[in-house]
Amino acid sequence: MKILIVGDIVGSPGRKVFANTVTRWKADGKIDFVVANAENSAGGRGITPKVADELFSAGADIITLGDHVWDQKDLIPHLAVEQRLVRPANFPPGCPGRGYTSVVLNGVKISVISLIGRVFMPPNDCPFRCADALLRNKGALGDIIIVDFHAEATSEKITLGRYLDGRVSFFCGTHTHVQTSDETILPKGTGYITDLGMTGPKDSSIGRDLESVTKRFLDNMPSQFKVAKDDVVMEGVLISVDERSGNTKKIKRIRERL
Numbered sequence: 302m303k304i305l306i307v308g309d310i311v312g313s314p315g316r317k318v319f320a321n322t323v324t325r326w327k328a329d330g331k332i333d334f335v336v337a338n339a340e341n342s343a344g345g346r347g348i349t350p351k352v353a354d355e356l357f358s359a360g361a362d363i364i365t366l367g368d369h370v371w372d373q374k375d376l377i378p379h380l381a382v383e384q385r386l387v388r389p390a391n392f393p394p395g396c397p398g399r400g401y402t403s404v405v406l407n408g409v410k411i412s413v414i415s416l417i418g419r420v421f422m423p424p425n426d427c428p429f430r431c432a433d434a435l436l437r438n439k440g441a442l443g444d445i446i447i448v449d450f451h452a453e454a455t456s457e458k459i460t461l462g463r464y465l466d467g468r469v470s471f472f473c474g475t476h477t478h479v480q481t482s483d484e485t486i487l488p489k490g491t492g493y494i495t496d497l498g499m500t501g502p503k504d505s506s507i508g509r510d511l512e513s514v515t516k517r518f519l520d521n522m523p524s525q526f527k528v529a530k531d532d533v534v535m536e537g538v539l540i541s542v543d544e545r546s547g548n549t550k551k552i553k554r555i556r557e558r559l
């Protein structure tokens with residue numbers, strides 16, 4: 302199974318490069334299944350039902366979210382009905398939405414789990430124990446399990462990735478919007494990268510307009526960050542997973558310019 306996993310999609314430039322590339326790659330048979338983090342896809346802040354539908358139409362099979370999940374209020378009722386949207390599983394019990402979802406493609410069951418970090422991030426439940434609880438029922442999750450760990454600190458990402466080695470098919474980090482060059486297959490067969498990177502404008506500060514972000518650092522005054530426009534890329538990984546063992550066999554880092 303050839304799976305594309307895409308780093309944080311930022312605003313309309315990110316959606317454009319995603320649609321342009323993924324539609325083509327799916328039509329060409331280069332990829333079978335697509336997971337995308339899209340927590341910044343609506344003007345850089347969260348996601349709306351309309352934007353989610355646009356990304357599903359462009360070829361996303363599952364969309365993961367992160368700390369910006371609640372930025373767009375009309376998403377909250379939509380999370381109850383749209384099974385293909387996944388917010389972090391270690392949010393407090395009782396909050397809307399689901400922490401993982403499963404789909405069957407050509408007889409292969411694929412599950413995608415979202416988790417969020419606790420280092421330099423707002424407080425949430427323990428992602429390690431949450432992953433343990435979900436994987437206790439590993440049989441129900443199916444043949445291929447993908448984890449998106451939305452976190453700031455590389456140490457937390459590396460440690461959780463290693464902790465889950467051999468228990469999931471692929472583990473990636475998101476949230477920093479900066480792609481790491483450490484893609485690898487861990488000793489027990491789990492594919493790994495610390496951060497997928499960003500799908501959006503590179504001529505920016507992690508996707509936002511440089512002028513407004515620089516001003517904020519200089520004067521510390523609240524300001525609206527606009528989404529930048531130029532040098533638009535799609536970043537992520539293209540992996541090949543053996544559905545019998547559930548292990549990653551190949552991993553290739555992606556940086557595709559519009």
Ligand SMILES: [Fe+2]
Pocket residue numbers: 340367368369451475476477
């Ligand atoms: Fe984030």
Ligand SMILES: [Fe+2]
Pocket residue numbers: 309340341367476477478
């Ligand atoms: Fe993000």
